[in-house]
Amino acid sequence: MNTKKKSEGFSVRSVVATGIGAAVFFVLMKFIAIPTGVPNTTINVAEGWLALIAGLFGPVVGLLVGFIGHTLNDAVTYGSPWWSWVIADGIFGFLLGLGKKHLALEYGNLSTKKLIQFNIWQVISNVIAWFIIAPIGDILIYKEAAQKVFLQGAVTAVVNSLSVAIIGSLLLVAYVKSRPKKNSLRNE
Amino acid sequence: MLTSVCEDFIDTKVIYFGIMTMNNLFGYKERDTWLNHTTGTAKLVGFLAISTMGMISYDTRFLLALGILAIVLMKMAQIKYHEYALMLKLVLVFAVINLVMVTVLAPQYGAQLYGTHHALFGSGYWTITEEQVFYEFNLLLKYLFSLPLAIILLFTTNPSEFAAGLNKIGVPYKIAYSFAITLRYIPDVQSDYHTISLAQQARGYEISKKASLLARSKGAVQIIIPLIFTSLDRIETISQAMELRRFGRGKKRSWYQEQAFSKRDIIVFIGSIVVIVTGVGLLISNNGRLYNPFQDR
Amino acid sequence: MPAPIIDFQHVTFKYHAQAEPTLHDVSFQIYPGEKVLIAGASGSGKTTLLRLLNGLIPQAYAGDVTGKLTLNGGNIIEQTLFDLSLQAGTVLQDSDAQFVGLTVAEDIAFALENDNQPVSHIKAEVSKWANRFGLGERLGLAPQALSGGQKQRTAMAGVLVDDGKLLLFDEPLASLDPAAGVAAMEMIDKLQTERELTVVIIEHRIEEVLSANVDRVIVMADGRIVANGTPTEMIQLGILPENGLDEPLYVKLLRRANVDVASLANVADVKQVIVDENKVAIEQLKIPVKKGLHDTPKLVIENIDFSYDKKQPLFKKFSTVIHQGEVLGIVGKNGSGKTTLSHLLTGFLMPGAGDILLDGKSVLQQSIKERADDIGYVLQNPNHMITKATVFEEVASGLILRHVPNDEVEARTRTVLKLIDLDNMRHWPISALSFGQKKRLTIAAVLVLSPQILILDEPTAGQDATHTGDLLNFLATINQQEKTTIVIITHDMHLLANFVERALVVVDGQLLADTTPAELLANEKLVTAASLRTTSIYQLANRLGISNPEELNAAIVHG
Ligand SMILES: Nc1ncnc2c1ncn2[C@@H]1O[C@H](COP(=O)(O)OP(=O)(O)OP(=O)(O)O)[C@@H](O)[C@H]1O
Ligand SMILES: Nc1ncnc2c1ncn2[C@@H]1O[C@H](COP(=O)(O)OP(=O)(O)OP(=O)(O)O)[C@@H](O)[C@H]1O
Ligand SMILES: [Mg+2]
Numbered sequence A: 001m002n003t004k005k006k007s008e009g010f011s012v013r014s015v016v017a018t019g020i021g022a023a024v025f026f027v028l029m030k031f032i033a034i035p036t037g038v039p040n041t042t043i044n045v046a047e048g049w050l051a052l053i054a055g056l057f058g059p060v061v062g063l064l065v066g067f068i069g070h071t072l073n074d075a076v077t078y079g080s081p082w083w084s085w086v087i088a089d090g091i092f093g094f095l096l097g098l099g100k101k102h103l104a105l106e107y108g109n110l111s112t113k114k115l116i117q118f119n120i121w122q123v124i125s126n127v128i129a130w131f132i133i134a135p136i137g138d139i140l141i142y143k144e145a146a147q148k149v150f151l152q153g154a155v156t157a158v159v160n161s162l163s164v165a166i167i168g169s170l171l172l173v174a175y176v177k178s179r180p181k182k183n184s185l186r187n188e
Numbered sequence B: 001m002l003t004s005v006c007e008d009f010i011d012t013k014v015i016y017f018g019i020m021t022m023n024n025l026f027g028y029k030e031r032d033t034w035l036n037h038t039t040g041t042a043k044l045v046g047f048l049a050i051s052t053m054g055m056i057s058y059d060t061r062f063l064l065a066l067g068i069l070a071i072v073l074m075k076m077a078q079i080k081y082h083e084y085a086l087m088l089k090l091v092l093v094f095a096v097i098n099l100v101m102v103t104v105l106a107p108q109y110g111a112q113l114y115g116t117h118h119a120l121f122g123s124g125y126w127t128i129t130e131e132q133v134f135y136e137f138n139l140l141l142k143y144l145f146s147l148p149l150a151i152i153l154l155f156t157t158n159p160s161e162f163a164a165g166l167n168k169i170g171v172p173y174k175i176a177y178s179f180a181i182t183l184r185y186i187p188d189v190q191s192d193y194h195t196i197s198l199a200q201q202a203r204g205y206e207i208s209k210k211a212s213l214l215a216r217s218k219g220a221v222q223i224i225i226p227l228i229f230t231s232l233d234r235i236e237t238i239s240q241a242m243e244l245r246r247f248g249r250g251k252k253r254s255w256y257q258e259q260a261f262s263k264r265d266i267i268v269f270i271g272s273i274v275v276i277v278t279g280v281g282l283l284i285s286n287n288g289r290l291y292n293p294f295q296d297r
Numbered sequence C: 001m002p003a004p005i006i007d008f009q010h011v012t013f014k015y016h017a018q019a020e021p022t023l024h025d026v027s028f029q030i031y032p033g034e035k036v037l038i039a040g041a042s043g044s045g046k047t048t049l050l051r052l053l054n055g056l057i058p059q060a061y062a063g064d065v066t067g068k069l070t071l072n073g074g075n076i077i078e079q080t081l082f083d084l085s086l087q088a089g090t091v092l093q094d095s096d097a098q099f100v101g102l103t104v105a106e107d108i109a110f111a112l113e114n115d116n117q118p119v120s121h122i123k124a125e126v127s128k129w130a131n132r133f134g135l136g137e138r139l140g141l142a143p144q145a146l147s148g149g150q151k152q153r154t155a156m157a158g159v160l161v162d163d164g165k166l167l168l169f170d171e172p173l174a175s176l177d178p179a180a181g182v183a184a185m186e187m188i189d190k191l192q193t194e195r196e197l198t199v200v201i202i203e204h205r206i207e208e209v210l211s212a213n214v215d216r217v218i219v220m221a222d223g224r225i226v227a228n229g230t231p232t233e234m235i236q237l238g239i240l241p242e243n244g245l246d247e248p249l250y251v252k253l254l255r256r257a258n259v260d261v262a263s264l265a266n267v268a269d270v271k272q273v274i275v276d277e278n279k280v281a282i283e284q285l286k287i288p289v290k291k292g293l294h295d296t297p298k299l300v301i302e303n304i305d306f307s308y309d310k311k312q313p314l315f316k317k318f319s320t321v322i323h324q325g326e327v328l329g330i331v332g333k334n335g336s337g338k339t340t341l342s343h344l345l346t347g348f349l350m351p352g353a354g355d356i357l358l359d360g361k362s363v364l365q366q367s368i369k370e371r372a373d374d375i376g377y378v379l380q381n382p383n384h385m386i387t388k389a390t391v392f393e394e395v396a397s398g399l400i401l402r403h404v405p406n407d408e409v410e411a412r413t414r415t416v417l418k419l420i421d422l423d424n425m426r427h428w429p430i431s432a433l434s435f436g437q438k439k440r441l442t443i444a445a446v447l448v449l450s451p452q453i454l455i456l457d458e459p460t461a462g463q464d465a466t467h468t469g470d471l472l473n474f475l476a477t478i479n480q481q482e483k484t485t486i487v488i489i490t491h492d493m494h495l496l497a498n499f500v501e502r503a504l505v506v507v508d509g510q511l512l513a514d515t516t517p518a519e520l521l522a523n524e525k526l527v528t529a530a531s532l533r534t535t536s537i538y539q540l541a542n543r544l545g546i547s548n549p550e551e552l553n554a555a556i557v558h559g
């Protein structure tokens, strides 16, 4: 509707979505994270939120929310951020954000087909982020042992795929249900 | 899995009672030390320089030196043990678990890395070498050395300065401001979360220990959903409030918290450069990232 | 006559999601230097009108606009939000959302920072405006550490740094205590005269706004402008009650005394209206104040201690009794512990010491949910309570959780929805409701469970008189028929004066008084201490030299 603003790139709404998105991500990660027994690896609702916000606002917001949220959480919990995982979270957000156009959450109905496509894509994104980017980052940046980091990565990919499949899908459905359709509101 | 979401949720609820203000979230306090008076920009640059070099380098001497430097700085900043005890414990637990994992999953990794093999004890898969011990010692140093630096950064920098600082070191102002928004709204989101959880319990979602696990997990979802909607609503109202005051209008913006550099800041910059140069020098002289004491033996 | 600053000609607007337009053929002008109140029932389109003025429509809310609308002669639709913001400053209803800075200083500086002004200039401006608004000592504080009134003032300062000539306020008084509300209105009045501002205020608390020299009132109903004139004309013609709005209480009193309001000069100003010859008629209205009708203890609070912060205890040995079947009001200034007290009663917070007894049994061991079965609680912020996607589901959810049979769920839900006037929107997504509508929805969701005790935190915030009236009628019915005990936390002096039987005054965690509202409002010292405000009835009685004004007040309530 507003063509004037589009050309300026990162809109004010995206700035705020990033800020609030990261704040919620941080709170969810800090308050509702369950240790899986494998270090550095927790089940979290935060990734489900990341899926929604990236799906609504696109890849750049997704990337920044993952990046800022994870950095802050690490900083407050462990002192300093564990960069390879921070980057992986950012990339996860970015990949999910690529689905924005296709999902068209703001307008459309979320058909079962779309929901399944979303879940396939989120599993792929999880694998890329946690089984490829994060371990490779660990090896390159921190010279960690491959056996260890790939195991951690695999566990995280599985756990996060499950979290997003449950929490993420639930949030998407709830969101779409809450949106009024065009010309749909009338008193009865 | 959801049920465990809930259990954990209940435990944390007790710990994080009441609203944390942003300052105590990060442990920032006003203290009269030179580190407190240094600008956020300088500290950010210093932190990034030292922690990046430390991250890249596997030179034990260098890491030890940086660790000692960090501890000295922390003493100068007059930060007390009890303020960071929890973080330290978490990092130690994190480090120990990681080291155990490396030992179990990759006991020969040290030998492979350093290219020599000096057995200490054990046999077969479980042969523990000097190289392995040395590698894991380096790993431990890496887990630990940056903690004091991060603590200094968090405890001596007014959160308001971070955004201005990020912008000053080249991060676009819109991204820097989204970081400021994150800091601004974390306490609000936290208190929302807390209130919503209480309100939902009052509506009839039993999530105290008296209910079944399934009922509690349903309750947990009922808290997350309003939190998400409140937050999405916030995005709309806040972006309107910001546009109504012309955020995003120009290519640049100024910052109320921007501070002029003084001598202290210059010293921090010079110090950072010294660390970087030393680190790079060692990379060259070591022929790579590893410092290898086993080569000549 | 000078050119109008705002000029709307036949403006019609439809939100994309709506089937019907929200504003129909709206035409009006506002001239430089005027102070205009926009009043109208909840959902009548006031906020929508404001969004057209500041450009949020169509830039943030999509929809179809027709007609001609100009600001300072320029077409609003064709200008960017940035250009418009230099001409018109908006103070949003939600001062938490408006407060985007990390501290007071940064928030006031926000607009100037965005204009890339030099830091030294910004600092000077910020300190100037902060001092103007009495915030000079608080520049470094985070929003979490401020009271509602302080946040509101920060928001105003943050808009005024712009030197714009037009100020738009959406319900500036909604969360302020009465004294802070009056202070805010005085501040607006002062600024307006000093700086020749044009001010547009949307507000439900009409009595308070009228006390600040409003030049004109525009009344809206169902998306149309139904009246546009001076406050005196409005009151003479009786337009406010016709449109479901509250008249100032003294006007109600005058009408009841059969004073010919329609021809009374200066009737809009209680300080100037001349009614001395009606003194006798007015005095005859007096009826004695009823009190102490209830004496069976229902909920007993015994020596409670509570603190958020160990250094500053909030409640110390706080005790009181809530009786079976009474309507109790809790009042007191912003931040004095009213909400905290209700949280202690509902189990959201646990007292450090002391006990709470319901029907003689301690409730401290019960979970929040168990307590909620007896004590229904409606929170201050509706967004914290809403979990479902649509209006109907939201109200039904509590019944479903309690395994009520389906047909009964349907019947009970519909009954309550009709009561609060949301039945015809029952399938709407909640995101399409106005603030007042959401607030009513959350009340319905608790009412439907028929609790024995009902605690309402600011139930009338953002509500118009009709909806408040309907709600109060309903509360009165359940209070009489089902003996439901009702506890209302409020800043609304009309509600206090007209509905509450017994008032507790809580200030800084102390129980300052336990009395009838009428007596409370007649006691000037107490009123000041509690940051309340006497209603206009008391001002009128004072001017006429009528003693025991509380008995006049009772006349309006029970007459
Ligand atoms: N974003 C929106 N999308 C669709 N409909 C909307 C939107 N905002 C408001 N409406 C509808 O427009 C009508 C007028 O709403 P508006 O917020 O202008 O009312 P108001 O007079 O300000 O009410 P209140 O006093 O409760 O704040 C309402 O029926 C509401 O449902
Ligand atoms: N969760 C919290 N943590 C710390 N302090 C709090 C918390 N909630 C409230 N307070 C403080 O306790 C005091 C009482 O707050 P409370 O919300 O009970 O006031 P109130 O009377 O309801 O005010 P209002 O009229 O503005 O709603 C205030 O000073 C407030 O800042
Ligand atoms: Mg409104």
Ligand SMILES: [Mg+2]
Pocket: C338, C339, C340, C380, C457
């Ligand atoms: Mg309150």
